[in-house]
Amino acid sequence: MRVVIIGATGHIGGYLVPRLVHAGHDVVAVSRGRRAPYREDLAWKSIETVTLDREAEDRAGTFGTRIAELGADVVIDLVCFTRDAAQQLVEALRDTGALLVHCGSIWVHGASAAVPTRENEAREAFGQYGVGKSEIEAYLRDEYEQSGFRSIELHPGHISGxxxxxxxxxxxxxxxxxxxxxxxxxxxxxxxxxxxxHHVHADDVAQAFERAIDAPAAALGRSFHVVSExxxxxxxxxxxxxxxxxxxxxxxxxxxxxxxxxxxxxxxxxxxxxxxxxPSMSIELAREVLGYDPQHxxxxxxxxxxxxxxxxxxxxxxxxxxxxxxxxx
Missing domain, CATH: 3.90.25 (UDP-galactose 4-epimerase; domain 1)
Structure with missing residues (x-):
């Protein structure tokens, strides 16, 4: 598949790009072009790179269109922090048939009431980051339920590596x-x-995104925790x-x-x-539906x-x- 990764040179992308290239996917790495990947790998020599300043493009209302023009089967968004930014991307991808896999955060939950916290627990996010991720999650879920827009939400813990x-x-x-x-x-x-x-190794997060690309229909419109055991x-x-x-x-x-x-x-x-x-999060649903299997x-x-x-x-x-x-x- 042709996979566009937004924020490809960050913590997750350093592992995800090589994983997808070695699996045979056609990878397009989108970033601001301000830093090299965290990990060296020959896979970086065989991908297409696109330099985009998301903040500037979002303000101009052009980011979603620029991504849609790349002709992806799957778009992996690792650096979306507001509902407005997510909506712009969804509107641009709506008629392309692309699957959107979005990087959320376990902070959509706020404080844990009972542990391990399951994905279906009520959202009580607080703080700008957690609230922003929670609003994106709710928006993507509503879009799937109301219009059938295909998306999957992954919620990492503290990404480490x-x-x-x-x-x-x-x-x-x-x-x-x-x-x-x-x-x-x-x-x-x-x-x-x-x-x-609750930590998670960056390569285990990359594993979850790789599995989401081939996830069954049961994963669509749903959210999954991505943390260590x-x-x-x-x-x-x-x-x-x-x-x-x-x-x-x-x-x-x-x-x-x-x-x-x-x-x-x-x-x-x-x-x-x-x-x-x-946080103390359950990964039972991610294991069951995505086949997620943390190695660290x-x-x-x-x-x-x-x-x-x-x-x-x-x-x-x-x-x-x-x-x-x-x-x-």
């Missing part, structure tokens, strides 16, 4: 947390450290990471206001975004990411990672 910082055991992106755990220094966690985060608590996460350096985690626990004082406003705000949701646990995805950060001088882990194979979770 080599090449970028990932959410750490304090629920934020502060690289010094890894260094503290490696050195046996104290790491402060909010509350009792029992809030959860199990979420992790902040406390357990910290203990696991410390064990990679042959240590026990040295942890302190604080009220959130105290935590904010210790880690700073910016880090605390990122932590708040995560612990206020504390949360800890394995983080271990690989941390190894890359260490190898590229982004963090100072002293003697480096001791254990090569994280415990399963």
């Amino acid at each position: 080599p090449g970028w910082a990932v959410i750490n055991p304090a629920g934020n992106l502060d690289l010094t947390v890894w260094e503290a755990l490696a050195a046996g220094a104290t790491v402060t966690l909010p509350h009792l450290g029992l809030e959860t985060v 199990r979420a992790v608590t902040l406390r357990g996460y910290a203990q696991e990471v410390a064990s990679w350096f042959g240590r026990e985690a040295v942890l302190a626990f604080a009220s959130f206001e105290e935590f904010r004082t210790v880690v700073g406003q910016g880090n605390a705000d990122v932590t708040s975004d995560h612990v206020s949701r504390s 646990t949360s800890f394995e995805a983080v271990h690989e990411a941390l190894g890359w950060l260490d190898a590229h001088g982004e963090v100072d882990l002293g003697t480096g990672l001791v254990r090569d194979t994280p415990a399963g979770t």
Whole structure:
């Protein structure tokens, strides 16, 4: 099939483009052209590339038309954040017969009431990002039910892998947390450290998008979680990471206001975004309908990411990672 990927050089695209090329698809990679892919692969030499500034094209009302003109059988949209942007694309694709596979987020759910959270749970999104993704999801579902426009929605968790910082055991992106755990220094966690985060390796997200292309009719108009098999608590996460350096985690626990004082406003705000949701998502439906089969646990995805950060001088882990194979979770 001819597959157009919008946002092809990002975290997911670095794995998805090679997957689709090796599977025999004709791939068109659409991006702003401002950065190279996160992963090198010979597959990038055999694709068509299109440079588009989505924000500018959306403002001009031309983005959807530009994508439709590429003649795709499938359009994978990895960088859509508003209902208006989704509507422009849908209207342009409506008469082409193309399948739209959209990248959402587990943040459409807001805070979990019971875990693991299933796809059919009520949406109680909050925050600009989560609300925007929730509005897109509702719009695409309504379009399928009312006009038959074919779409599938995939909701990744925190996308992790080599090449970028990932959410750490304090629920934020502060690289010094890894260094503290490696050195046996104290790491402060909010509350009792029992809030959860749910990672997913970027290649497992790519796997889900690849499977969605060939998904059965039962997948149309529906949403699927794309995460590792199990979420992790902040406390357990910290203990696991410390064990990679042959240590026990040295942890302190604080009220959130105290935590904010210790880690700073910016880090605390990122932590708040995560612990206020504390996701723990079910992948039962994705397994059943799409055949999704994650190949990385949360800890394995983080271990690989941390190894890359260490190898590229982004963090100072002293003697480096001791254990090569994280415990399963």
